Amino acid sequence: MHRRSRRRSALLLTAAIAAAAPLLTACGNDAHPGAAAVVGDQRITVAQLENRVDEVREAQRAAVPDDSQYEQVVAKTGTLTRDTLHGMVLDRVLHRAARDAGVTVSRREVEGMRGGLEEQAGGPRQLETAWLQQYGVAPARLDDNLRVQLEAQKLAQSLGTDTSRPEFWQALSDASKKLDIDLNPRYGAWDVQKSGRVDAPAPWLREIAAAEVQQPA
Template structure:
């Protein structure tokens, strides 16, 4: 399977290094919330459920104890990565809405069918998405919907993701959406950088390149 990261989930080292920090600092005004996005809470319980789904899927996919421990080690930052994904998905959804972009069930089904064909079937695709992106099988369609939304947003913006200018245009749209949603993270998970539309650690180093849409390649 392909080695690229999910389009909307990761930040390039160049963008992380270059963009100024404009963080929306978290506070304790929302007890029990891992984050508040557009006035809606992402609860700690919801976050833990998503993380547990991935751990359960990893356990089922790797019955060998040593291999399972290796999978756990490779995804040591799963909780924070998962929260990053959950928040960024909402930011992307808002940016897509602002651009008049929508994703239909038919879009998702067609995209999934194409990926499954190249992955050697549904199981192969689920395994690849779990291993490469930390997405549990039950969340695969949601992940694909986000992927399609990112690609459609780039197209609507006229952003060529093979160029720095195109990437800047894309991330500017996400930055604008972050500001509108007033993202607020619980301090235990860091804070949200509206300029880069990414979770950042408040003090200690506890941070993923926007790539052009690409088709998976068989191994």
């Protein structure tokens, strides 16, 4: 009897994993295959996400040629893929919120901000290294990141607040709702209220739990 029960349990687990397998590789909506996320009418493909992660890893490797030190850097940034996707989505949310508020950022403003930061850091190379280490931003993406920083600052100013206040984050939450963000379950889910990525239980774990509950004694 025990052998039959264990066999039935194994079959239930196998069926649950098999049924959930498509959810592990597809986006939350089958209409968006190959997408890491869908933000409004824009797709962030898995390939685009992987390219961004590769850019950071290559920059980290160039900055830390020693093998053991590089391994330590990789270990400290083990959530790089999820963090990168979070940033890619949040950039779009922030851009939408800024657009809705009539906020724009000029190239000259980006150059001015970069010049000031380079002076503080001790030079262009030092600034790129600092942004790579602190924020996981590859040198090639530094200007894009500074533009986002300026958008955030100007959006907060337009709202009469700052980026730490609830009013600012409410604007991002409103933009998140308008964009109807859909993350691939392998990367978690998008919390509209927090305007951020959150970890979500794997669908197949829920299937297994349900199968175990239904298993006869």
